[in-house]
Amino acid sequence: MRPAAFSSEAxxxxxxxxxxxxxxxxxxxxxxxxxxxxxSQTRSRWRTPLGALVLLPLVLxxxxxxxxxxxxxxxxxxxxxxxxALGLGPLSFSFSGLLLGALVFSLPFAVQPIxxxxxxxxxxxxxxxATLRARPLDAFFTVALPLARPGxxxxxxxxxxxxxxxxGVVLMVGGNIPGQTRVVSTQIYGHVEAMEYTQAHVLxxxxxxxxxxxxxxxxxxxxKQRRKQA
Amino acid sequence: MAAQFSLCVxxxxxxxxxxxxxxAALLLALPSRAQQVQVAVAANFAAPAKALAAQxxxxxxxxxxxxxxxxGQFYAxxxxxxxxxxxxxxxxxxxxxxxxxxxxxxGTGQTYATGRLVLWSKQAGLVDGQGHVLRAPLPGRxxxxxxxxxxxxxxxxxxxxxxxxxLRGQAVEAAHIGQTYQFIASGxxxxxxxxxxxxxxxxxxxxxSGWIVPESLHKPIRQQAxxxxxGSGQPAAAQFLSYLRSAQAQALVASYGYSx
Numbered sequence: 001m002r003p004a005a006f007s008s009e010a011x012x013x014x015x016x017x018x019x020x021x022x023x024x025x026x027x028x029x030x031x032x033x034x035x036x037x038x039x040s041q042t043r044s045r046w047r048t049p050l051g052a053l054v055l056l057p058l059v060l061x062x063x064x065x066x067x068x069x070x071x072x073x074x075x076x077x078x079x080x081x082x083x084x085a086l087g088l089g090p091l092s093f094s095f096s097g098l099l100l101g102a103l104v105f106s107l108p109f110a111v112q113p114i115x116x117x118x119x120x121x122x123x124x125x126x127x128x129x130a131t132l133r134a135r136p137l138d139a140f141f142t143v144a145l146p147l148a149r150p151g152x153x154x155x156x157x158x159x160x161x162x163x164x165x166x167x168g169v170v171l172m173v174g175g176n177i178p179g180q181t182r183v184v185s186t187q188i189y190g191h192v193e194a195m196e197y198t199q200a201h202v203l204x205x206x207x208x209x210x211x212x213x214x215x216x217x218x219x220x221x222x223x224k225q226r227r228k229q230a
Numbered sequence: 231m232a233a234q235f236s237l238c239v240x241x242x243x244x245x246x247x248x249x250x251x252x253x254a255a256l257l258l259a260l261p262s263r264a265q266q267v268q269v270a271v272a273a274n275f276a277a278p279a280k281a282l283a284a285q286x287x288x289x290x291x292x293x294x295x296x297x298x299x300x301x302g303q304f305y306a307x308x309x310x311x312x313x314x315x316x317x318x319x320x321x322x323x324x325x326x327x328x329x330x331x332x333x334x335x336x337g338t339g340q341t342y343a344t345g346r347l348v349l350w351s352k353q354a355g356l357v358d359g360q361g362h363v364l365r366a367p368l369p370g371r372x373x374x375x376x377x378x379x380x381x382x383x384x385x386x387x388x389x390x391x392x393x394x395x396x397l398r399g400q401a402v403e404a405a406h407i408g409q410t411y412q413f414i415a416s417g418x419x420x421x422x423x424x425x426x427x428x429x430x431x432x433x434x435x436x437x438x439s440g441w442i443v444p445e446s447l448h449k450p451i452r453q454q455a456x457x458x459x460x461g462s463g464q465p466a467a468a469q470f471l472s473y474l475r476s477a478q479a480q481a482l483v484a485s486y487g488y489s490x
Contacts, residue, residue: 067306
């Protein structure tokens, strides 16, 4: 009996992964854009500590991040107590908890590229906009944001791909529950531990292919953009 | 020129619709008739657990949702409100600790499998059936799981001590028994102590050579199951635990390289 390449388990894990990555990327773009703008413009003394805080998930081991999220979101943690007081129950081991985790561990991947774009732009375009009597908010939407387009694109692709690829945090916060928090990476882990190497290979190779294509498309778009600007 | 921003914000209803569609598809995929029991399974028991689950599901009509992970990780998760009904741990300390702390139902701990240790090499003929290879200068590195973290690692250290061996500089420690197997299977270590269940199939070694270590050389590696607080109101969870004690389940477990 040959196992089917894509079992219903695999399909459910893939659907959940795509749902998680799509939602977290959209939310991250909305959250990261103003944050990146503030970090690129402010002269506040909070700029460097906050910038460091945003970068923290990039260097922390996923087990550390996952453990703290687990404790924070759990019934004794303050986020867990808050969500329980709001009648939502603890978020750990639920899709919402996974989504919150994804927002944290992919945050630097969203903020960094947008911030770099804003910084590369310099003060000049906004000064010109101001002399043309554009109000700051107006100038942000009509001048700064369009100029930061390559950064927004990079942020979207990187945070999507990174969420798809994350394993340690997802395993810790999600609990690897089929149909609820079992994504492709934790599904592969289960296959490897059960020595079901064929199924593991199918999913793992799919992951490699997906990540390669995502990065390739990103590089192409970036080089096209650069040619346009040149 | 404002088009770029509306693309960022304006697409959230679409995302919500996609999310709703996906959630609906997932809900439809779940069966509504039988009870679903969430079981946390020590990763080293993944293969037999799947076979046991299939047998139990067929006999009872209930559904088991198996989650695989490390026992220590499950302990942290259960303390923080994980919804698991049953834990199949890789040791006996964790279920005992959970019972003592009121996170598991007291008195429900039971040994569902006793692990066997094997000195194994991927190379045929390298390990003899009596373990004499340990007496001679070793042919390369010897891998074992971290004795402080893994029950199999602790048993390995007990065997080394019982045989009076000194392995200075030749032993490499892996984080867990799965990694120990990978060290040896990839050829980075010539031989090492792994769980028999990792290299055993249909009553014999799948490949390579090995010495099945006599159980007299180490304390028994008991893997215990326990009914967790979240499962105390679920009859199907208790039913699964009593199925694990059945002769049928025990025979299935033994066929994967565990002691009966």
